Amino acid sequence: MRSYSNWQWHMDEVFVKINGDTHYLWRAVDHEGEVLESYVTKRRDRKAALKFLRKSMKRYGSPEVIVTDKLRSYGAAMKDIGNVTKQETGRWLNNRAENSHLPFRRRERAMLRFRQMRCLQKFAAVHSSVHNHFNQERHLYSRDNFKLNRTAALSEWRQLCSG
Numbered sequence: 001m002r003s004y005s006n007w008q009w010h011m012d013e014v015f016v017k018i019n020g021d022t023h024y025l026w027r028a029v030d031h032e033g034e035v036l037e038s039y040v041t042k043r044r045d046r047k048a049a050l051k052f053l054r055k056s057m058k059r060y061g062s063p064e065v066i067v068t069d070k071l072r073s074y075g076a077a078m079k080d081i082g083n084v085t086k087q088e089t090g091r092w093l094n095n096r097a098e099n100s101h102l103p104f105r106r107r108e109r110a111m112l113r114f115r116q117m118r119c120l121q122k123f124a125a126v127h128s129s130v131h132n133h134f135n136q137e138r139h140l141y142s143r144d145n146f147k148l149n150r151t152a153a154l155s156e157w158r159q160l161c162s163g
Helices: 046-060 072-081 095-110 117-134 143-162
Strands: 008-018 021-030 035-041 065-068 087-089
Touching: 008 046, 008 095, 008 117, 021 046, 021 095, 021 117, 035 046, 035 117, 046 072, 065 072, 072 087
Parallel strands: 008 065, 065 087
Antiparallel strands: 008 021, 021 035
16 A cells, blocks of 8 residues: 555546446546546445445555545545545546546447446456556656656566466
């Protein structure tokens, strides 16, 4: 578990259609833009938000700040856990989570939608791990370091796919 002084999560949910039924893909993104957790539910209520929060906190620990949109399910779930003081909501605060949906939507269009909830859950989990693996912060690296990191990531990815 990484522990930074400014460690914060951005949480958001996205509407996804599966065979004409609306489902919700809940996502947690850290302050660097890496997708931490994704979870698919049929409802968007306190119970679903609570399950998602507990699942991600069990895996990654408790963050210092949780940035959400103004969905009341988050506030109710935070009240149950006892994290109300850690929650922040604001007009443009959650843009990091909103922008993390864009590559997912692009892949969803390419796949011509999803047919099953299990397929969506599996795709979201694999897509986020692959995106995190190859999402290098280009503005922090020189071109040479970027190329070295990219070739290392590609070789590791080829080993994973072959074995």
